[in-house]
Amino acid sequence: MSTTIADTLVLARRGVMRIVRAPDLLLAFTVQPIMFVLLFVYVFGGAIETPGFEYVDFLMPGILVQTLSFGGFATALGLAEDLKKGLIDRFRSLPMSRAAVLTGRTLADVATNALSIAVMLIVGVIAGFSFDAPLTHILLGILLLLCFGYAFSWFFAFIGLSSSSPEAAQSLGFILIFPLSFISSAFVPVDSMPAVLQAFAEVNPFTIVIDAMRSLFLGIPAGNNVWGAFAWSIGIAVVFAFLAVAKYKRAVVR
Amino acid sequence: MTGAENLEMVGRLYHLPKGEPRARAAELLERFDLSEAADRTVDTYSGGMRRRLDLAAALVARPPILFLDEPTTGLDPRSRIGLWETIEGRVAQGTTVLLTTQYLDEADRLADSISVIDHGRVIAQGSSDELKDQVGGERLDVTLESKEQAETAIAALAPIAAEPPAMSDGLLRMPIEQRSGAIAEAVRRLGEAGVGIDDIAISRPTLDDVFLTLTGHAAEDEDENEGEER
Numbered sequence: 001m002s003t004t005i006a007d008t009l010v011l012a013r014r015g016v017m018r019i020v021r022a023p024d025l026l027l028a029f030t031v032q033p034i035m036f037v038l039l040f041v042y043v044f045g046g047a048i049e050t051p052g053f054e055y056v057d058f059l060m061p062g063i064l065v066q067t068l069s070f071g072g073f074a075t076a077l078g079l080a081e082d083l084k085k086g087l088i089d090r091f092r093s094l095p096m097s098r099a100a101v102l103t104g105r106t107l108a109d110v111a112t113n114a115l116s117i118a119v120m121l122i123v124g125v126i127a128g129f130s131f132d133a134p135l136t137h138i139l140l141g142i143l144l145l146l147c148f149g150y151a152f153s154w155f156f157a158f159i160g161l162s163s164s165s166p167e168a169a170q171s172l173g174f175i176l177i178f179p180l181s182f183i184s185s186a187f188v189p190v191d192s193m194p195a196v197l198q199a200f201a202e203v204n205p206f207t208i209v210i211d212a213m214r215s216l217f218l219g220i221p222a223g224n225n226v227w228g229a230f231a232w233s234i235g236i237a238v239v240f241a242f243l244a245v246a247k248y249k250r251a252v253v254r
Numbered sequence: 255m256t257g258a259e260n261l262e263m264v265g266r267l268y269h270l271p272k273g274e275p276r277a278r279a280a281e282l283l284e285r286f287d288l289s290e291a292a293d294r295t296v297d298t299y300s301g302g303m304r305r306r307l308d309l310a311a312a313l314v315a316r317p318p319i320l321f322l323d324e325p326t327t328g329l330d331p332r333s334r335i336g337l338w339e340t341i342e343g344r345v346a347q348g349t350t351v352l353l354t355t356q357y358l359d360e361a362d363r364l365a366d367s368i369s370v371i372d373h374g375r376v377i378a379q380g381s382s383d384e385l386k387d388q389v390g391g392e393r394l395d396v397t398l399e400s401k402e403q404a405e406t407a408i409a410a411l412a413p414i415a416a417e418p419p420a421m422s423d424g425l426l427r428m429p430i431e432q433r434s435g436a437i438a439e440a441v442r443r444l445g446e447a448g449v450g451i452d453d454i455a456i457s458r459p460t461l462d463d464v465f466l467t468l469t470g471h472a473a474e475d476e477d478e479n480e481g482e483e484r
Contacts, residue, residue: 003269010266017255021295096267
């Protein structure tokens with residue numbers, strides 16, 4: 001167990017290092033979220049009705065959740081690349097924890113996700129977002145974001161190990177997450193959608209997590225949303241961790 | 255990551271004691287002539303440098319046995335010789351190396367014991383000399399000035415040949431019993447017969463000859479020729 005943790009940290013460091021060394025990759029975690037915040041607040045925001053909210057207040061929890069769900073793509077790219085270059089085989093030849101290859105990658109995402117959250121909150125506040133909740137709730141909200149992001153790192157780990165190339169991994173992840181994140185309460189009120197989409201959006205875990213974020217950041221009553229959001233995050237993490245590990249075991253033999 | 259970070263990471267994953275991964279990385283970079291490139295990212299390395307870094311990574315934990323799968327494929331001649339010297343150095347220090355290669359001259363140079371594998375089967379085994387002896391010993395190659403004199407030359411040399419000389423494309427080739435004096439004797443006999451000589455040399459069969467003789471075809475990509483070394 002202690003070697004798993006030590007090896008995880010060694011490989012997480014490698015993952016973070018890779019991003020620090022390739023500043024162009026860092027854009028994905030900094031400039032891209034800023035761009036989306038500004039785009040929605042100033043381009044689409046004026047045309048979207050959000051009764052009871054300033055659009056920027058409505059938007060920030062949603063766009064944070066969406067951005068975080070994509071944060072794990074570095075895991076998909078990294079794993080697909082390592083597989084392609086035969087690095088995974090090399091890791092297999094070392095007397096190290098097998099699990100660390102996956103846990104290290106996903107842990108590295110937590111660092112970049114934290115960076116994204118910080119950057120987006122700063123830009124959001126500058127654009128007019130204001131918290132309306134006690135500090136403990138705000139911190140709990142940030143913890144929820146990190147959990148949700150971590151869960152999607154496992155989703156991406158599975159995608160990365162299932163794809164034939166890093167490019168395929170990226171587009172596959174995009175195709176799967178993009179509709180889920182848009183057909184939710186992230187950018188528009190759910191009741192503005194056609195009935196079929198509304199039904200989907202209401203059970204969509206994105207909606208549940210986004211509504212939980214709104215209650216934690218904006219102080220609106222949450223119902224069971226906060227617990228539901230954590231439960232979904234943990235559930236997604238467990239299911240995809242299981243799938244990714246199974247895939248990893250097979251991927252390294254092929 | 256840089257070359258140094260890569261080796262350090264491998265050291266950590268081997269769970270070397272604290273401080274050791276860094277020291278070991280520096281030592282290996284020095285030995286593999288990569289010290290100057292230690293702090294450059296591996297993306298900037300040439301093929302030869304990457305191969306050396308690969309080998310360095312394999313040596314981080316000082317393994318008593320080293321398996322190398324075609325370590326010099328695609329390297330330029332200089333890197334190839336550099337890598338050979340490194341492998342020879344490891345062997346001199348007591349490491350057992352098992353390497354596979356397509357290049358028979360590589361097996362010839364590095365291996366103490368060679369297994370020739372063709373289509374998945376071991377077709378010959380032994381030291382380089384033993385294998386070469388299987389296809390015959392030393393032979394004399396004579397390049398004639400003029401092909402028309404082939405008959406005369408064969409007749410002149412037949413008495414000193416171990417087996418009848420063979421002639422192809424102006425090159426006369428014949429196995430000989432003993433090396434010493436063979437050239438002088440051949441030159442004398444050919445001179446007496448009035449045959450002009452362009453070039454004359456004694457050669458040993460190469461492992462390529464061995465492979466060709468044993469299989470009836472040249473080494474192909476899917477054939478692995480395995481050299482084993484102690």
